[in-house]
Amino acid sequence: MTNDRFLKACRREPVDRTPVWFMRQAGRYMKEYQRIRAKHGILDVCKTPELAAEVTLQPIERFALDAAIIFADILLVLEPMGLDLTFHEQKGPVILNPVRGGDDIARLRRVDGEAFRFSADAVGAARKMLDGRVPLIGFAGAPFTLASYAVEGGSSRNHVVTKQLMFGQPEQWRVLMEKLSDGVAAYLQNQIRAGAQAVQIFDSWVGCLSPGDYQEYVLPHVASLVARLKPEGVPIIYFGTGTSTLLPLMRSAGSDVLGLDWHVELDEAWARVGFDVAVQGNLDPVTLFAPLPEIERRVADILNRAGNRAGHIFNLGHGILPHTPIEHVEAAIEFVHAHAHR
Amino acid sequence: MTNDRFLKACRREPVDRTPVWFMRQAGRYMKEYQRIRAKHGILDVCKTPELAAEVTLQPIERFALDAAIIFADILLVLEPMGLDLTFHEQKGPVILNPVRGGDDIARLRRVDGEAFRFSADAVGAARKMLDGRVPLIGFAGAPFTLASYAVEGGSSRNHVVTKQLMFGQPEQWRVLMEKLSDGVAAYLQNQIRAGAQAVQIFDSWVGCLSPGDYQEYVLPHVASLVARLKPEGVPIIYFGTGTSTLLPLMRSAGSDVLGLDWHVELDEAWARVGFDVAVQGNLDPVTLFAPLPEIERRVADILNRAGNRAGHIFNLGHGILPHTPIEHVEAAIEFVHAHAHR
Numbered sequence: 001m002t003n004d005r006f007l008k009a010c011r012r013e014p015v016d017r018t019p020v021w022f023m024r025q026a027g028r029y030m031k032e033y034q035r036i037r038a039k040h041g042i043l044d045v046c047k048t049p050e051l052a053a054e055v056t057l058q059p060i061e062r063f064a065l066d067a068a069i070i071f072a073d074i075l076l077v078l079e080p081m082g083l084d085l086t087f088h089e090q091k092g093p094v095i096l097n098p099v100r101g102g103d104d105i106a107r108l109r110r111v112d113g114e115a116f117r118f119s120a121d122a123v124g125a126a127r128k129m130l131d132g133r134v135p136l137i138g139f140a141g142a143p144f145t146l147a148s149y150a151v152e153g154g155s156s157r158n159h160v161v162t163k164q165l166m167f168g169q170p171e172q173w174r175v176l177m178e179k180l181s182d183g184v185a186a187y188l189q190n191q192i193r194a195g196a197q198a199v200q201i202f203d204s205w206v207g208c209l210s211p212g213d214y215q216e217y218v219l220p221h222v223a224s225l226v227a228r229l230k231p232e233g234v235p236i237i238y239f240g241t242g243t244s245t246l247l248p249l250m251r252s253a254g255s256d257v258l259g260l261d262w263h264v265e266l267d268e269a270w271a272r273v274g275f276d277v278a279v280q281g282n283l284d285p286v287t288l289f290a291p292l293p294e295i296e297r298r299v300a301d302i303l304n305r306a307g308n309r310a311g312h313i314f315n316l317g318h319g320i321l322p323h324t325p326i327e328h329v330e331a332a333i334e335f336v337h338a339h340a341h342r
Numbered sequence: 343m344t345n346d347r348f349l350k351a352c353r354r355e356p357v358d359r360t361p362v363w364f365m366r367q368a369g370r371y372m373k374e375y376q377r378i379r380a381k382h383g384i385l386d387v388c389k390t391p392e393l394a395a396e397v398t399l400q401p402i403e404r405f406a407l408d409a410a411i412i413f414a415d416i417l418l419v420l421e422p423m424g425l426d427l428t429f430h431e432q433k434g435p436v437i438l439n440p441v442r443g444g445d446d447i448a449r450l451r452r453v454d455g456e457a458f459r460f461s462a463d464a465v466g467a468a469r470k471m472l473d474g475r476v477p478l479i480g481f482a483g484a485p486f487t488l489a490s491y492a493v494e495g496g497s498s499r500n501h502v503v504t505k506q507l508m509f510g511q512p513e514q515w516r517v518l519m520e521k522l523s524d525g526v527a528a529y530l531q532n533q534i535r536a537g538a539q540a541v542q543i544f545d546s547w548v549g550c551l552s553p554g555d556y557q558e559y560v561l562p563h564v565a566s567l568v569a570r571l572k573p574e575g576v577p578i579i580y581f582g583t584g585t586s587t588l589l590p591l592m593r594s595a596g597s598d599v600l601g602l603d604w605h606v607e608l609d610e611a612w613a614r615v616g617f618d619v620a621v622q623g624n625l626d627p628v629t630l631f632a633p634l635p636e637i638e639r640r641v642a643d644i645l646n647r648a649g650n651r652a653g654h655i656f657n658l659g660h661g662i663l664p665h666t667p668i669e670h671v672e673a674a675i676e677f678v679h680a681h682a683h684r
Contacts, residue, residue: 158627158628158663159628160628160631160663160665163626163628163629163631163632164628164631164632167628167629167631167632167633167636168631168632168633168636207584207605209605210604210605210607210626211605211606211607212607212643213626242549242584242605244586244587244605245586245605245606245607262552263549263551263552263553263584263586263587264552264553264587265552265553265554265587284505284552284555285500286500286501286502286505286506286509287505287509289502289505289506289509289510290505290506290509290510291509291510294509294510301554321500321502323502
């Protein structure tokens with residue numbers, strides 16, 4: 001590995017400078033990506049190993065990033081479990097046969113690594129193309145976020161149907177979350193065995209829950225997932241948004257790294273979860289639309305808040321937004337390099 | 343005033359039992375409301391004093407609530423300032439001529455009470471119909487939330503255009519926020535002088551900001567608005583969602599009551615902002631879709647967290663959702679009465 005800053009920071013080991021990568025660093029803001037998407041649907045790209053690997057490498061070829069993340073979607077694990085997943089240009093992901101009760105939950109299939117051959121092949125192809133330049137991150141949706149998509153049938157503003165199941169049929173909810181955790185465990189184990197050198201669990205919607213509901217209905221399943229991944233020996237990152245009141249609970253799930261969104265100040269949040277866990281974050285993605293001096297000021301502020309402690313990975317507080325000016329992405333990475341401590 | 347529990351709790355005076363009202367307590371979940379909306383658009387109802395007053399009273403006639411809130415929309419202040427407001431069935435509010443730069447901001451008109459005659463008349467009509475049974479709350483959008491609607495042209499997921507203005511043209515942003523604060527001050531003063539016995543400032547979108555950005559770009563304008571309303575002598579409630587990391591700053595804006603959403607535990611949040619301010623909240627609105635015993639358990643938990651301290655007003659953590667079962671709303675109010683301390 002030519003550049004192992006990212007992996008060292010995940011393990012809170014000293015690094016020569018703060019590593020940086022961006023969620024959704026491969027995506028719509030890049031012309032290279034748009035050119036591929038003009039010819040292929042998003043699911044085709046995810047499931048064609050050569051295309052997924054090519055897209056994974058696009059930001060690595062262009063920017064001085066310290067990690068690659070496999071191009072995929074957080075919902076891919078749902079398909080082999082029996083859910084019909086499509087993508088609408090406007091609405092985003094849609095589940096055509098959403099899970100609405102005990103029968104639907106009972107019908108969800110248990111999956112093993114064989115169902116994810118495409119994913120292992122994509123990871124293998126990307127590792128080969130990366131040729132040791134930077135580490136490759138695998139990822140999946142977290143059980144709650146997958147449950148919300150599966151139950152609502154797509155993205156949701158208030159998660160009413162999901163919470164109705166959770167509050168009204170807690171036993172069915174438990175079965176659903178166990179099945180999803182099993183599926184995610186198999187999917188991520190498969191990515192790791194194919195060559196992923198770290199994994200990130202995306203709990204994008206978990207911020208809709210109160211701390212009490214997170215603790216009762218979600219945390220045990222994330223903790224069990226993390227415990228099953230630990231023996232694989234790669235760093236585990238756990239990330240959500242709108243989680244400021246959930247962070248201490250999320251930390252207890254046992255991941256090596258906690259992702260922070262921009263609603264918290266990095267120093268305050270890090271102190272709250274404890275400096276014995278690494279943190280990743282936390283620039284507001286909209287900052288990348290600001291003038292360059294403003295971007296620089298905000299990058300420097302985050303690095304100052306991280307200070308000289310081992311275990312900070314610079315990232316956004318959520319994924320890069322469509323239409324983000326690519327020169328601003330490039331500049332932000334350079335600002336991290338210029339200001340990074342250690 | 344037959345029932346002044348709500349006003350006493352706003353002032354942190356002892357009450358015989360915890361007062362309760364619900365944001366959006368007049369709305370789509372009620373058949374009485376749907377009957378009126380079948381014949382009249384939402385803006386027509388807001389601007390026809392007899393209709394607005396009738397809808398305001400609907401939940402008061404049906405439930406044992408401790409306050410009424412005038413039926414209106416948080417965006418009404420934008421129309422006399424020169425913005426064209428309409429409502430789409432799916433998309434919600436739309437501004438046809440959004441504010442995009444200095445020229446648009448310069449064109450925004452300063453307004454006085456005369457522009458809000460319809461609102462004063464609605465407040466007067468509702469006060470007459472209430473006949474002293476419970477106090478009447480007036481309300482408006484907060485400057486940031488109004489700015490976001492005005493700049494984006496409607497509701498927004500990432501508030502990119504709003505933050506671009508804020509980060510990239512801070513001087514223009516300041517002018518916009520001052521004009522909006524002036525407009526809201528005039529609008530709320532007008533409601534108070536017409537008979538509103540408390541006012542709530544809704545900062546529905548402010549949770550998209552980091553604490554640093556809230557402090558720099560929003561807080562001074564809310565503080566100035568609150569300072570101008572204080573001499574009117576009625577309690578001021580300041581509410582937002584997704585604000586857990588902003589609460590201490592929001593408290594410093596000077597309102598008498600802080601609204602809490604369900605992402606915080608009421609006792610922990612109250613301790614953090616200080617017991618020398620009243621708090622309102624904070625049941626997750628989706629709870630009203632749960633089975634009755636689950637609703638009761640959650641209502642009791644919030645009341646237990648509030649304890650025997652003066653200054654708690656029971657409410658949801660956000661507005662009542664469409665399709666909420668009306669019997670569950672009724673039951674939740676009864677549970678508050680049954681479990682309320684003092």
